[in-house]
Amino acid sequence: MGDWSVAVGIYEGRNVPAGPGMNNARRVGVGPRHPIVRWVYHHRQAAADSLHKLVFEPISTLLTWMVLGIALALPATLLVLLSNVLALADTIDVPARFSLFLNELTTLEQASDIARRMEQRVDIAQVSVLDRVTALADFGVQTGLESLIESLDANPLPHTLLVEPAAHINASRMDELADALTNTPGVANVIFDTQWLARFETSLLLLQRLVIGLGLMMVIGAILILGNTLRLAIEARRAEIVVIKLIGGGDAFVRRPFLYMGLWCGVGGGALAIGLVIIFLSLLASPAATLLALYNSDWQLQGLSFIAALQLALVGGSLGLLSAWQATTIHLRRVEPK
Amino acid sequence: MIVFDRVGKRFDNHDAIRDISLTIDSGEMVFLTGHSGAGKSTFLRLLMLLERPTSGCLMVNHRDTSRVKRRAIGTYRRDFGIVFQDHQLLFDRTVFDNVALPLHIAGFEMRDVNRRVRAALDKVGLLQRERANPAVLSGGEQQRVGIARAVVARPKILIADEPTGNLDPQLSAEIMSLFEAFNQVGVMVVIASHDLALISRLRHRIITLNNGRLVGGGGHL
Ligand SMILES: Nc1ncnc2c1ncn2[C@@H]1O[C@H](COP(=O)(O)OP(=O)(O)OP(=O)(O)O)[C@@H](O)[C@H]1O
Ligand SMILES: [Mg+2]
Numbered sequence: 001m002g003d004w005s006v007a008v009g010i011y012e013g014r015n016v017p018a019g020p021g022m023n024n025a026r027r028v029g030v031g032p033r034h035p036i037v038r039w040v041y042h043h044r045q046a047a048a049d050s051l052h053k054l055v056f057e058p059i060s061t062l063l064t065w066m067v068l069g070i071a072l073a074l075p076a077t078l079l080v081l082l083s084n085v086l087a088l089a090d091t092i093d094v095p096a097r098f099s100l101f102l103n104e105l106t107t108l109e110q111a112s113d114i115a116r117r118m119e120q121r122v123d124i125a126q127v128s129v130l131d132r133v134t135a136l137a138d139f140g141v142q143t144g145l146e147s148l149i150e151s152l153d154a155n156p157l158p159h160t161l162l163v164e165p166a167a168h169i170n171a172s173r174m175d176e177l178a179d180a181l182t183n184t185p186g187v188a189n190v191i192f193d194t195q196w197l198a199r200f201e202t203s204l205l206l207l208q209r210l211v212i213g214l215g216l217m218m219v220i221g222a223i224l225i226l227g228n229t230l231r232l233a234i235e236a237r238r239a240e241i242v243v244i245k246l247i248g249g250g251d252a253f254v255r256r257p258f259l260y261m262g263l264w265c266g267v268g269g270g271a272l273a274i275g276l277v278i279i280f281l282s283l284l285a286s287p288a289a290t291l292l293a294l295y296n297s298d299w300q301l302q303g304l305s306f307i308a309a310l311q312l313a314l315v316g317g318s319l320g321l322l323s324a325w326q327a328t329t330i331h332l333r334r335v336e337p338k
Numbered sequence: 339m340i341v342f343d344r345v346g347k348r349f350d351n352h353d354a355i356r357d358i359s360l361t362i363d364s365g366e367m368v369f370l371t372g373h374s375g376a377g378k379s380t381f382l383r384l385l386m387l388l389e390r391p392t393s394g395c396l397m398v399n400h401r402d403t404s405r406v407k408r409r410a411i412g413t414y415r416r417d418f419g420i421v422f423q424d425h426q427l428l429f430d431r432t433v434f435d436n437v438a439l440p441l442h443i444a445g446f447e448m449r450d451v452n453r454r455v456r457a458a459l460d461k462v463g464l465l466q467r468e469r470a471n472p473a474v475l476s477g478g479e480q481q482r483v484g485i486a487r488a489v490v491a492r493p494k495i496l497i498a499d500e501p502t503g504n505l506d507p508q509l510s511a512e513i514m515s516l517f518e519a520f521n522q523v524g525v526m527v528v529i530a531s532h533d534l535a536l537i538s539r540l541r542h543r544i545i546t547l548n549n550g551r552l553v554g555g556g557g558h559l
Binding site for chain 1: 386408409410411412414416418420422426427428430440443445447448487504517
């Protein structure tokens with residue numbers, strides 16, 4: 001066994017009585033770092049350490065990343081698709097046109113009068129008059145029932161006004177306009193399908209809620225799964241945690257590597273999710289383009305933007321950190337020296 | 339300085355420590371003895387804040403330990419070096435890394451860590467085994483690794499619970515003189531041991547407990 005001088009050496013630098021062999025040339029170190037430097041050092045250490053541990057268990061790390069990646073990729077893909085649908089919906093010109101059937105007794109001159117007055121309104125772009133003779137002929141041509149129409153004694157159609165609302169009028173303004181038109185003297189009947197617009201908007205809202213709901217469920221699932229992974233990691237390092245606590249490692253010191261582990265798992269999951277979303281969308285792009293072409297649209301599916309990809313990685317990281325926070329809060333307290 | 343002022347510790351309906359008042363000065367070396375179940379370990383665990391007194395007041399370095407909050411326990415324990423009877427070494431790392439652990443917690447520079455760990459291992463005669471896994475060492479060697487870890491960060495107070503529990507007399511005597519060496523440089527040393535033959539040969543105060551009561555060696559208060 002060594003001699004006393006080394007014991008003195010260990011304690012050198014402290015204000016202790018000089019023992020045998022005390023020798024200033026054998027200073028052992030300069031003492032701990034400044035608290036802030038130490039804090040940074042501990043963070044770097046914990047970050048590197050937990051990354052190391054993950055890399056050295058590639059299979060289980062990859063599995064965790066996959067689980068998180070899939071849990072994030074599904075809602076992310078749906079969100080991208082949703083934003084595509086919303087953008088596409090914006091480009092659709094609502095072919096809104098009111099057909100106003102006038103009273104049977106209204107003459108063509110009176111019809112033109114009404115039309116001129118209507119055109120003054122700000123929410124109306126244009127009004128054209130369709131006289132009853134032309135209307136009936138058109139109807140015959142469109143339906144192929146010319147012979148039937150020729151056999152009619154009298155023209156059953158009244159004069160008709162075709163009202164084109166101003167562009168970019170929303171559903172409620174459209175309803176107002178419909179009311180105003182219905183109450184115009186001389187108008188017998190207004191035909192306009194405002195309902196389809198409302199239905200379309202409601203469907204979008206429903207879709208939006210569905211995506212958000214699904215996303216939330218997947219995200220909560222991801223947090224729980226990662227929390228469980230961390231619980232197992234804590235369990236596996238129980239002995240180490242106990243010793244560290246015994247020799248002066250505080251709660252924060254013990255917790256840090258697990259927080260970083262959560263962060264790395266989350267960021268890895270986020271990165272994997274980015275890859276999955278890109279693959280997913282590229283698989284959908286060509287059939288979607290074909291489908292839209294059938295509807296005479298040259299819309300191209302918009303992929304995951306760079307910013308959105310970054311956000312996905314960020315969301316992954318925050319989720320990881322969040323579940324590590326909750327897991328360590330719950331489980332670390334239970335690991336105490338006996 | 340450690341001051342027990344009418345300290346009691348009660349578990350459920352059993353008093354492990356009863357109404358103990360005593361003082362241990364800085365720089366002093368004391369032994370703690372008594373029959374099995376007398377309360378020696380509980381006494382040391384109170385010092386480490388592994389247990390809290392159920393009555394009385396425990397002062398360490400003029401600080402009321404009941405004021406030490408949970409968050410501050412880590413910092414508080416860094417003033418102590420502890421040697422455990424069951425060593426409490428980690429078998430997933432080398433001897434060197436085991437001894438370095440308190441320095442990492444305290445945030446020492448790497449260069450500093452290397453020198454201090456080597457000095458501590460040299461002191462306990464295990465410098466050649468620094469790369470070994472502690473699991474392959476003998477009981478006595480493991481105990482010495484534990485001692486190296488306890489002193490490496492230069493604690494002001496060294497605590498040991500049965501440090502010679504299952505060692506042969508020769509090794510036990512060597513370990514005790516090691517503790518005396520640290521005491522020589524001003525470290526307070528508190529050792530629980532029931533090896534009366536060994537500790538009475540060393541000329542230090544012996545605190546005797548019986549059923550949780552102080553029956554001998556109580557200091558001035
Ligand atoms: N956590 C606990 N819960 C209940 N009783 C306890 C607890 N810890 C200790 N005791 C009791 O307190 C008494 C003192 O125990 P302690 O471990 O301090 O004795 P000791 O002097 O260290 O004995 P030994 O020499 O066998 O190690 C014992 O009767 C023990 O059963
Ligand atoms: Mg004991």
